[in-house]
Amino acid sequence: MALIQERRLVTAIPGPASQELMARKRAAVASGVATTMPVFAAEASGGIVRDVDGNQLIDLGSGIAVTTVGVSAPRVVEAVAAQAAAYTHTCFMVTPYEPYVAVAEALNRLTPGDHEKRTALFSSGAEAVENAVKIARAHTGRQAVVVFDHAYHGRTNLTMAMTAKAMPYKHGFGPFSPEVYRAPMSYPFRDGVKDGQVAAERALDVIDKQVGAANLAAVVIEPIQGEGGFIVPADGFLAAIARWCAENGVVFVADEVQSGFARTGAMYACEHEGVVPDLVVTAKGVADGLPLSAVTGRAAIMDAAHASGLGGTYGGNPLACAAALATIEIIEADGLVARARELEALMLDRLHRLAAADPRVGDVRGRGAMIAIELVDADGAPDAALAKRLASACHAEGVIVLTCGTWGNVIRFLPPLTISDDLLHEAFDVLTTALQEA
Known part of the structure; x- marks a missing residue:
């Protein structure tokens, strides 16, 4: 690791250099671009982020589930440097290149199911979700899309319509794309x-009454919801929805932007229930921080779009493809899927003990290195104020944690899979103390 893997506070959080940079941000950056932490990063590796004041923070956010193999993993850095020396861009739609094809081949292999598949590469999770809907509509000739309560699918116009939470994602930005049902x-x-x-029967009753299978192109679902609160559906829910889709010619789309790529102790979260989606959306953890996303799915569905109907100038950029191939190599060679399950055991043990001692921890849930606690008041109602205080207290003590949930009352933990047990225990020691004092 480039940085010694230890928490170290040399100033208050934020320090003077971060405060100076924050003043520059306020003067130069649109105010709609907010930040979770009041510090500016200078360097990062493994499970540590060093800020411009020299403070070293334990990273339980991974850039929102992106740096799965650790920030700037050496093998990724080497692969990107070599690719940059060869060429940084040609546009795959103009003069194609082998790394794009290699990433597509890898995703065809890694996504659930052994059927014939195709992949298309894009730049962001929202872009990939939107293209999954385009592909489903082209394949079925239908228009309607069903999503779910608490869902988050992105910030483009279509994906804002698909996202459930109004503030901060949708408020004031409408009107939104039509033919989206919840x-x-x-x-x-x-x-x-x-x-x-x-x-599932409750959900399908709503779908039948409000949309009807004959009008429905796709059901899009996060196998474990991300921004909505790390909600793990009851066993059998995903499988029942997928069966109904298969019976009615509806494309079942798994949005695995946050839950995919080894994060949950399987390459894809839907594997925990044995569900094989028609289309899978990948992003975030696929390229260790470089912008890359993908739609992978059944060949007959993926090939429904006409020539030049899919693509984008930066989609499958060669640097991002090199990073993705190195990331895949690290995950497989270093056994990081199994490591995610080890981190799950450690975090669940710590958090269940915390819940047993403090009734404000209403629920502990998640899989792999995608774990959360839902905070409640004495009546069991969502306690967003407590979540905010707890996150701020952790930040002040040098631990990066993120909040989420429809009511903002969930603290989520997304450590890199390369983090050490000792560092993770130290972070949860800070969390425990912060909750006691909150």
């Missing part, structure tokens, strides 16, 4: 329904 999500902690089949 069904109830399985949320065992809140709805009390532990039977996934029962929860």
Whole structure:
């Protein structure tokens, strides 16, 4: 690691250099671009981010589930440097190049199912989700799209329509794309329904009544919801929705932007329930921080779009493709899928003990290195104020944590899979103290 893997505070958070840079940001950057942390990064590696004041912070955010193999992993850096020396861009749609094809081949292999597949590469998660909808519409000849309560799918016009939470993602930015419908999500902690089949029947009843299978191009779902609160649906929910889609000629799209690429202790979260989607959306962790996303799926569906109907100037940029190939090599060679399951055991043990001692921790949930706690008040209602105080207290003590959830009352933990047990335990020691004092 380029940095010694230890938490170190040499100034208050934020320090003077970060405060100076924040003043420059306020003067130069649009105010709509907010930041979670009040510090500016200078260097990062493994599970540590060093700020411009020399403070070293334990990273339990991974750039929102992006730096899965650790920030600037040496093998990724070497691959990107070699690619940059060869060429940085030609546009795959003009003069194609082998790394794009190699990434497509890898994703065809790694995504669930052994059927014939095709892949198209893009730059962001929202762009890939939008293209998945385009592909589904081209394949089915239908227009409607169903998404779920608490969903987050992006910030483009179509994906804002698909996203559930108004503030900060949608408020004031409409009107939005039409033909997007919302069904109830399985949320065992809140709805009390532990039977996934029962929860699915409730959702399918809404879909049948409000949309109808004959009008429906795609059902798009996060197998584990991200911004919505790391909601893990009841066992059987995903499989029941997928079966209904198959029976009715509806394209089942797994949005694995946040939950995919080894994050949950499987390459893709839908594998935990044995679900094979028609289309899978990949982004975030696929290229260790370089902008890359993908739609991968059944060949007959993927090939439905006409020639030049898919693409984009930067989609599958060669530097990002080199990073993705190195990231895949690291995940497979270093056993990081299994490592995610080890981190799950460690985090769940710490958090269940915390919940047993403090009733404000209403729920502990997640898979792999995608774990969260939902904070509640004495009546069990969402406590966003506590979540905000707890996150701020962790930040002040040099631990990066993120909030999420429809009500803003969830703290999520997304450590890089390369983080050490000792560093993770130290971070949870800080969390425990912060919760006691909050």
